[in-house]
Amino acid sequence: MESRSSGAKPVVLVTGAAFGLGRATCDVFHERGYRVVAADIDAGLVAETAERINADGGEAVHVVTDVTDPEQVEAMVQLAGKEFGRLDAAVNNAAVPQAVSYDEPDSTFVHELAIDEWKRVIDIDLNGVFYCLRSELAFLRKQGEGGAIVNLSSGAALLALEAMVAYNAAKKAVFSLTETAALENGPYGIRVNTVVPGNMSGTKMFLEVWSDRDPKDQSVLNEHSPLKRTSKPAEIAEAIYWLCSERASYVTGVTLTADGGGSIRHVKSHVS
Numbered sequence: 517m518e519s520r521s522s523g524a525k526p527v528v529l530v531t532g533a534a535f536g537l538g539r540a541t542c543d544v545f546h547e548r549g550y551r552v553v554a555a556d557i558d559a560g561l562v563a564e565t566a567e568r569i570n571a572d573g574g575e576a577v578h579v580v581t582d583v584t585d586p587e588q589v590e591a592m593v594q595l596a597g598k599e600f601g602r603l604d605a606a607v608n609n610a611a612v613p614q615a616v617s618y619d620e621p622d623s624t625f626v627h628e629l630a631i632d633e634w635k636r637v638i639d640i641d642l643n644g645v646f647y648c649l650r651s652e653l654a655f656l657r658k659q660g661e662g663g664a665i666v667n668l669s670s671g672a673a674l675l676a677l678e679a680m681v682a683y684n685a686a687k688k689a690v691f692s693l694t695e696t697a698a699l700e701n702g703p704y705g706i707r708v709n710t711v712v713p714g715n716m717s718g719t720k721m722f723l724e725v726w727s728d729r730d731p732k733d734q735s736v737l738n739e740h741s742p743l744k745r746t747s748k749p750a751e752i753a754e755a756i757y758w759l760c761s762e763r764a765s766y767v768t769g770v771t772l773t774a775d776g777g778g779s780i781r782h783v784k785s786h787v788s
């Protein structure tokens with residue numbers, strides 16, 4: 517873990533900060549003057565996230581955290597207090613997709629899905645978000661100055677994906693976590709919202725799910741959005757930043773869908 521001197525700047529905590537959207541989110545908050553606590557299970561890459569920010573004149577620390585371990589999660593949140601003296605925003609972004617099998621797709625369908633795979637995905641994508649929310653909300657309530665939290669869901673929670681039942685279910689449950697937490701914590705000035713990305717290219721998850729496939733399949737992903745392209749992580753990070761900023765001071769309990777319009781229309785239009 518590395519640290520630099522703290523000042524009066526606001527502090528954001530981001531999970532899954534080693535790669536993809538998590539790293540892009542750290543960069544966007546840093547650009548807007550936040551100090552950053554970057555957390556991930558990947559020790560090497562999360563250190564790099566913090567090093568890049570520090571090298572750019574910012575203030576960041578990294579912490580190796582497995583979000584499925586409530587004790588590690590609590591230590592991660594306490595680190596914000598120890599290193600920077602406060603916490604203003606938290607982004608619960610860490611997640612994994614369900615393992616994909618193109619050779620034996622049935623093995624990933626509901627009727628054959630291995631119980632261990634179900635439990636693995638639910639533990640990271642649902643229980644992990646709960647553990648993070650639990651520790652972050654306790655910290656923010658004790659601090660007594662409000663705060664903002666964003667949980668990451670997915671377009672898979674709006675339009676179910678085949679061979680992804682555990683991921684779909686976990687991401688749908690994130691809506692419920694957000695709504696309940698927003699209700700319970702509004703009186704303390706703590707806002708809790710969900711961001712739903714659509715297909716976001718260049719991330720580890722995107723490469724893991726789509727890299728084995730025919731490149732033509734990936735052009736189908738572009739067609740899914742009326743904008744005819746996938747998003748970059750930085751575009752989704754901007755939506756997360758806005759929800760955490762004072763500009764969104766009256767926004768809580770909502771789902772901000774940043775999917776390039778992909779969920780507007782499920783089937784191809786009859787006129788195009």
Ligand SMILES: NC(=O)c1ccc[n+]([C@@H]2O[C@H](COP(=O)([O-])OP(=O)(O)OC[C@H]3O[C@@H](n4cnc5c(N)ncnc54)[C@H](O)[C@@H]3O)[C@@H](O)[C@H]2O)c1
Binds near residue numbers: 644
């Ligand atoms: N990429 C997409 O197309 C897409 C689409 C919709 C939603 N999302 C959501 O956006 C978020 C970011 O996804 P991404 O594409 O940047 O993924 P990514 O795989 O690039 O990054 C996820 C990060 O989470 C970390 N992580 C995994 N398990 C962890 C654990 N147990 N504890 C702590 N960290 C752990 C990984 O090491 C990785 O750095 C996720 O919540 C994902 O579900 C992604």
